[in-house]
Amino acid sequence: MNALLFGILCDRQRAQTFWRYMTLVVRDGYAYVCKQLQRLVLEKFPRLNDRGAIQASIQQAQLLWLVRELVNLNVQGVDKVCAGLLRQIVGGNTSTLNCWVARSMLQMFIDFRPWLLSQSSLIPLVFYTFCRLAGDHTDPKLDKMRRQEATLCAELFRERPADVRTVGRDGIRLLQDVSNVHDFVGLWQDLLNNPGQFGMTDLWEMLTVKTPPELLRSRLTPDMEAQLLYIMSHVKMGNQGRYQKWFYNKWLMTPEGGVCESLLADLVRFTCCVYHPPNEVIRSEVVQRWAAIGWLLKCAKTPMGAAGIKLALFYDWLFFTPGHDSVMNVEPAVLLIVRSIPKWMDITVDLVEFVLAAADGWCGDNTIYRDRCRRGIYQAAAECVNLRVINSWSAVSMCPQVGPPLRARLRAQFRGLCKGDPDSPTKEDLEAFGFDATSPRVSSTASTPLASPRPVDPPSEDASSSPQPAGGSGPPVSPRGTDSPASFPGFGGAGGDEDDGGGDAILLSGAAGAAANIPMSDASSSPLAPGAGGGLPSAASLGGRKSPSTSLVFPPAAAAGPP
């Protein structure tokens, strides 16, 4: 069987004959062949070709041909081989070879659509992969491929909504990125305006679903993953310069000398959500996740790319729920902010600006979502303090380089978490930012089921009192008596009774231009945002994708220095 497989892969002329012999000889339903192919695809696929090759080698072409034949026969186990092949498509790379692999896989899925629709484990992966790749295929020569990708994704979502819903929040992030592409517009609009068609009452349902780590990992090739994990597990801090340079040269550099920025976002998502190192690694001297992410952040050359990375980094914060989400997804961002404080202040300020702007700006005009995002960010920050990732947010709120308006906004958002910070947010500040200044401060850690939470500050009646506890312990009680989600300071109770006035956007004076770029769509499911209706202004981001004047969130006058 091995010999026949070798013959099929290497000998183009006689491959048909060998394949016929194989079909005659096989007795285990091709299980062995699939196992071998899976090994080849995961470990050896790039090595079936020369280094720096432009075209697919005979072996690679034959491999894909054989996989097609197996799919035709509906062999059990060939879905894993397909999954492996999808992993080998490099994101952000539009070289001929990579596009050829992508195009062959796409063609195969289109041709064998009934088979694909029956593979419920493969459908989320196919959807995720092609949504992601469609974002890279901006070249007019790849137009036809992009249209096919869009059609395939739309069909998958409509025919198998239950499977595609398991993709979760990163699926929405990808759709947002391509929502300005002509062919995805229909799907995106349907998703926003008519989510019932896809089996959910609200888009938020899909946003609360965490993307399975296999999907996030699938956007890194096995080689890339091995190299990234090597840096984070075997290289001591300080020695990573050369490894980073080689990684950059191999995966991140484009022929024109630019950077594959979409790949940077994938790498950040992988580092945050898939790789959770054990405590020994965290305590050792090895390069930490936050350091690797800091490097990736610095690799980005355009503001749009930087915004994409930052969104990828803080994406889990927006929807953080203490019992459901893991603090390990949130920890790299926190540590990057806090550990950059003495030496790399620009990173700290940049990231803090971004997270606060995202809290308000990511969801456009939808105030319900905005409150939920703010709550998510608060809960993520609270969880970090609770689990002692950092001691307190006062390290950030007290630093001199954080300008006064930003500091006020930070204190308002993280009210109660800045232990050690002598100033607390004033009533005027709270109201200006749209927080409820009158509700008593309640910690949102009531629902933390995790081990050893530190004693929580009891709620104090005076909203602007200093954040020092009276030494009490025990879980705080929500003042409104609602069960869950626990009420948190200043925000409307569950259900969106709005206490803030107007919900207007915040002016961040002195904001670095990059911080204001949040690629985000405009519309929401509620019947507001008239701009969402006709003439979708293409994922109106704040200076991200298109011109800043189309931003729906920040009033044009305030768009301080977007690109």
Added chain:
Amino acid sequence: AKHIPLPANSVQGISSNDKMSFQRYINAFNWKDPIMEKQWKKLKTISPGDKIINTLFIVLDKVTTTTTKEGNTVYHMLIADNTAKMNASLFDCYGELLQSGDIVRLTGGYCSIYKGASTLYAGKHGKIERIGEYNFPFTDKTDQTDNMSKVQWVQDPTNSEKWLPKH
């Protein structure tokens, strides 16, 4: 010396025992056991005049190229393992095809002094195999205290074949 281009499939198959021994060798600071019936040296233990050197290293940087009188191109590169760094000069196709980050197994190399720096060569009987990429621990001190090629060598007065580091 002219160099024959490598035949295909020249990477030697190794048993899994040897693979494990190599894995330990790569991380060790001294090594005495033979693997595959050869003695393997760490870069720190190589001095000029050594013949038949077997070692495993990673290419850090390809620095320059020069041409010899016979028309061979020589590629000068910086190599390292976990004990030391040094210069290496590889000829023709070996040098051209190796990129920075490649892990290399050299069997039958030799070391001599080139422009005052000890340099590793593959030689006529030497064999270079690229066995991987990237996942290799190496030392890279910025103060160059681990760079064998920066060491000054003097000939041993008792034995003209041996060199000693100048102290």
